[in-house]
Amino acid sequence: FGRCLSKRLSKFAGGGSRSWDWWPCELSLNVLRQNGKESNPLGADVIYANEFAKLDFEQLKKDITEMQTNSQDWWPADFGNYGGFWIRLSWHNAGTYRAVDGRGGAGEGQQRFAPLNSWPDNQNLDKARRLLWPIKQKYGSKISWADLFVLAGHTALNNMGFPPHGFAAGRVDTWQADEGIFWGAETAMFPTEPGSNSVRYNGSTDIYARADTLEAPLADTNMGLIYVDPEGPSGIPDPKASALDIRKTFTRMAMNDEETVALIAGGHAFGKTHGAVAGKYIGPEPNAAPITEQQLGWKNHYKSGYADNTYTSGLEVIWSETPTKWANHYLHSLLTRNFSHTNSPAGGHQWECLGCNASIPDPFKPNVWHRPRMMTSDIALKEDPIYRNISETFYKDFNLFTEKFGLAWYKLLHRDMGPITRYLGPDIPKGPLKLWQDPVPEAKYQMIDANDTTSLKSEILNTQGLNISNLVTTAWGAAASFRISDKRGGANGGRIQLEPQKRWASNNPARLQIVLNGLKSVQSKFNKANSAKQVSLADLVVLGGTAAVEAAAKAAGINLAVRFTPGRNDTTQALTDISTFKYLKPIADGFVNYGVGIGRSTTEEILVDKAGLLTLSTPEMTVLVGGMRALNANYDGSSHGILTSRPGQLTNDFFVNLLNISTTWQPIANTNQEFFQGNDRASGQPLYTATRSDLILGSHPELRAVSEVYGSADASEKFAKDFASAWSKVMELDRYDLKNRLQDE
Ligand code: HEM
Incomplete structure (x- = not known):
């Protein structure tokens, strides 16, 4: 870190003890101020779809293709081909997606930022990204990083003999880490550190029983992993238990068993893993590396530090006889060979066919061959009976396997792109949309005027x-x-x-x-x-x-x-x-006073989270809640928060009455501080009831400041106008067909 000891000790740029240090439960509104124009160097007027239209997409793919086999001295390519490396880059970008809250995924180019840029599982992908910089530099704003990350792996796949099956651009870069993503409550990154791994399993350490307790919305077994530990659950080399983890985490990504096998077997048909030397030679990750490293991390101090000395996962496996060519060797190897537990040079748990001939090529030395190897998570595909069945079907029918991997890969990369109107480029597959694309038939009639x-x-x-x-x-x-x-x-x-x-x-x-x-x-x-x-x-x-x-x-x-x-x-x-x-389905929706907090999360946190998912700002959220109360719009018709004597009129009464000193509030007994009674301060007469979503607007310092604007004597008209504008915004959030919705970030 050079001179930095800790942010808290610095006197500049927001250092020192902060609000959260003193009041750890203070509601954070950060998700409501993400991706503002202040952070966007391109300026709000630059619409990615318009920039992309100027791109020579074919030339871009040619440049990627050329770079794929243009091995660089500073990070030489295995087998003279960066294909496998880039497929891993694409997969790790897209693979953070989880279906429960729709977060993660390749859509924003988030791997440029912490924590993803420095996750243990993304080790050395800093080099994969840096290899692509000359291409990004050449095309500038005409191609987003988000698109380039996935396009690189996709193009590499095609270049290595996988039949082209469609790709859409259209992912718009964001310019900061997404504050809204819950990556887990751990404070330690590795499962070996005390207490770290069991947090998301509610304390369970039983690797056979824990899968079903994986905390939603998480889709990985450890902080810092994309899915599962390749060596086995919590590093225990047990393929059957590994299958349970794989099924749980891939299901969280809305991938079924067939898609899961297709993806793993398809992906591991290419490239290799890296564990040639001990992990002790490896320096800090990019976010902790010295300023001189310029966002590169994991500096390897053993000999050259790259090529045949590379350390990434700490495993040393090459799955296929043709790691740069699409073929069925992975499944052939997995299903027809016997693998025994061994250790990699770095000491990691892996599996090797000890009785096999050395048939696997070395990435750098010609005429040097290795025995076939697998990871625990690969062996899982033949130890789990369902996965085994699917693997055998794919092994027997290579065309079917090719088709299924193509479909699952397309879904993996495009899952979080939303309506088809956001898809850009000449390679978008023709034909009907898939079910996961939430199809809406095209209207064949004239619209109302x-x-x-x-x-x-x-x-x-x-x-x-x-x-x-x-x-x-x-x-x-x-x-x-x-x-x-x-x-x-x-x-x-x-x-x-x-x-x-x-x-x-x-x-x-x-x-x-x-x-x-x-x-x-x-x-x-x-x-x-x-x-x-x-x-x-x-x-x-x-x-x-x-x-x-x-x-x-x-x-x-x-x-x-x-x-x-x-x-x-x-x-x-x-x-x-x-x-x-x-x-x-909402867990809670404070805009209509539905639901209450769950687990460790409060009702008002879920309100803010929903507002974030609706891309609302703090004032927009505030005016919408107050307006919905004026409109008497609680989901169940209750009177909580209807702080007005004229419900159904778009007045600012909610704010006026919320801020009125003559009302005192107490929790209603036995409601776990979810519902409150408002009484007249002088007479004690009951006036209103309210929820946490109501009272937070007068209790949180920033929300109160906004409420004061809307509760002022001169605000009636402003309130109504602001409400209408926030309302229309919500109504049109999915209208990517409209000009003003071309871009939302
Ligand atoms: C490499 C784990 C699924 C594609 C690796 C490595 C690990 C790993 C540990 C080695 C990293 C290194 O040391 O360089 C897993 C696990 C998976 C999984 C645990 C799920 C259970 C996938 C999927 C794909 C994929 C779904 C793509 C569709 C690749 C590729 C490489 C690789 C191409 C080789 C990278 C290179 O050549 O540098 N995987 N993976 N993996 N993975 Fe996976």
């Missing part, structure tokens, strides 16, 4: 059973299912009328059905009266919310035009992947 929206709005407001409160909660339930992490959910598709969303408690299924029935009657009347022009239920759900907000503003004496952009279409149940869509 401004006159139609005006008449439809009044029709909706005059329909029996529909009112301001239930129209607002329905539109919210549909649109706020969006999450920026993997860009899934949102109002498009009209999935709020489908399983599983229509049954989520947060959507109040009984009330939702009333609203959907009302909207469907409006829809069928309109569609019957028009032929070329039609309206989707997805559009009507949002339009209903828009009409309600405008009507509520009018009732408060404010003339408000809320932006509405038609263009959504309805999808079908068959095109909805229930098995992963279920992850979008």
Whole structure:
């Protein structure tokens, strides 16, 4: 670290003891101020899709291809080919994705930042990234790092004989570490350090029983790993137990058994592992390395420190007879040979076919051959009966294996890209979308125009059973299912009328059905009266919310035009992947006062997390919560936080009354401090009830500062306008077809 002892001891640049040191439970709002324009050197006007359109994509792939076999003296390529290395780069970028919260993944180029740049499992990938710098430099903003990281491995795969099967660019770089990702509660990186590994397993150390206790949303068995420990659970070389870990972690990434085998067997058809020397020669990771290392880490002090002296995982395995050519040698080796436990030169647990001929080439010495080897996590594929079955099928049918690996690889790399309108480039596969891409059929009809929206709005407001409160909660339930992490959910598709969303408690299924029935009657009347022009239920759900907000503003004496952009279409149940869509179900949604904190997390933390996934700023979150209360929009119709005598009018009463000194608040007994009673300070008369999501707006110093703006005498109109603008933003979060949604980071 050179002169740095600790951030806390420095007197400059934000050093010293900070708020968190004194009040470790203070609610952090950092996820609401990520990726601001202050951090973006390109400037907010530079739209990646426009830059990418200027790129010579074919030339870029040629440059990657040329670099792949252009071995550099400072980090020589195994077998004269960086292909395997780059596939690992792509996989480790994409492989942090987890389906539960949609976070991680290749979408933002996060491997440039800590902790990922310095994770033990990403060891030496700093060199893989640096090898690509001349290419990144040549094309500048026309190709993002995020795209380049995955394109490098993808192109390498094709160059090594794997049939081309589609690639889309479109990943927009961010410029800082994602503050929203929970990587685990450990303070130690390695499982051998006391207490570190069992934290995510709720204290369990039983490697056969612990998989099911892996803390959600985590998808790796250790802090600092992409998935599982290659040597076996907690370093114990037990292939059967390793299979349990593999199944758990790959399932968290929404990969089934077949996709899991395809990916591991496909990936390990290439390249090698590195454990030629002892780990004691290795210097600190990039984030801890001296300033002179310039973001390179893990300096190896043994002899040359690279090539045949390389240390990465500490294992020394080459799986295939042709590590730079697509073939079925990996599965042949795994299934037809007997492997015995041995140790690598660095001392790691690995497996070797002791009775085999030395058939595997050396990466640097011609005419030197090694016996076939495997890692514990590879042997798992033949020790687990289900994985073994799949492995045998793939071994017998190489074409099938090739097809399945291609499909799983495509899914791995594109899983978190969101709507297909975000996909860029000439190599996007043709044909129907896969289920994991949440298909929404293209609308084959004319969209409604401004006159139609005006008449439809009044029709909706005059329909029996529909009112301001239930129209607002329905539109919210549909649109706020969006999450920026993997860009899934949102109002498009009209999935709020489908399983599983229509049954989520947060959507109040009984009330939702009333609203959907009302909207469907409006829809069928309109569609019957028009032929070329039609309206989707997805559009009507949002339009209903828009009409309600405008009507509520009018009732408060404010003339408000809320932006509405038609263009959504309805999808079908068959095109909805229930098995992963279920992850979008909110744990708690403080905007509609649904749910409470779980485990170690408070209700207000989940509120802020959701606001982060909706890309809201602190003021936007605040104005939305206060506005939703004014609109009487609690999911269950309760009166918690409805701090107004005129619910259903878009007034700033919530803020005025929250900040009123004449109300005192106490927790309601037996509610675990989740619900509160507000009484008149002088008389003690009960006035209101509220939740943590309500009271936090007056209790947290920064949120209170914002609430004061909206609770001021001059703020009625500003409040309504800000609410409408934040509302429309949420309604359009998934509208990547709109100009203003081309880029969201
Ligand atoms: C290399 C573990 C899945 C592709 C490695 C290495 C380890 C490892 C320890 C050696 C790193 C080094 O020492 O250089 C695992 C585990 C997996 C897994 C535990 C899951 C259970 C995958 C998948 C892919 C993949 C899904 C791609 C689809 C590769 C490639 C290499 C590699 C190409 C060779 C890198 C090189 O040649 O430098 N893997 N891996 N792995 N892995 Fe995996």
